[in-house]
Amino acid sequence: MERVILFNVLQLAVSSYAMVRGGAPERIVGLSLLIAPGSTRLLQQDFTSRFIGVEVGVLVVDVILLTVLLAVALNADRFWPLWLAAFQLFGTGAHLVRALDAHVERVAYAILMAGWSYPMILILAVGTWRHVRRARAGADPDWSPRRPCASLH
Template sequence: MDRVWLFYAIQVAASGYAIFRGGAPERLTGLALLLAAGSTGLIQQNIPVLFAGLEVGVMLVDLILLAVMIVITLKADRFWPAWVTALHGLGTGAHLARALSPDVIRLVYAVLSAAWSYPIVLLLVIGTVRHSRRIRAHGWDLDWSRQDPTIR
């Protein structure tokens, strides 16, 4: 259980950094990841044996986060959200694998659905650092595609 609290600490730090130092895509992603992690934690408190069956509540949270990330990826003037969306899609796909084949080993299901969380948080931090550097270098950074650079 210590690794779960360690992940929460890392997620809070990364999301806080993105919310305070990032542009709109970083702030929205940081908030979405924070809400998804918190929701998943609350949902899993009521499950006596984790990943023994299809985690419907966690799957719903993951599907909502996937939809949010797809919208951010399509609208943002950044490349890193595409990687976040792809990695989260892999994690969300673990629920599909479990739904199609209940014989999927419990540990495999757990690892496949959660392992992508760490690189996703790292990508959020990298995206925020790069945004901050562009702001320092140019004085502005487009948040969304087709945005007029003279409007800040």
């Protein structure tokens, strides 16, 4: 239980920092990472049957979060969202592992799903800190400029 409280406090602190001090990518990711754990808790199965099979409600939350993170990663003028999208892809892939092999231990499935959350929080904190430093030093554009495809010319 202490681990859950620590995670929630850390997530709230980092997401708040990102939403207050960050640019648009940091704010979007901060809010998304704040909403996802609460949604997961609402949609996961009760404790006695948790992680026995694929957690469909959690899978839905993970796919939505992955979609948001991929959209930010592909459009933001930042490198760190790519790492978050990759970590989220690993976590989302845990559902596929569980679906393909019913003999995967419950604890292994849980760790594969949630273990990526901690580095994701750290990356968001560092990404927001870097944005603050770069913005203070001049400018840090939120989104990559759109360039026409070179093959079309």
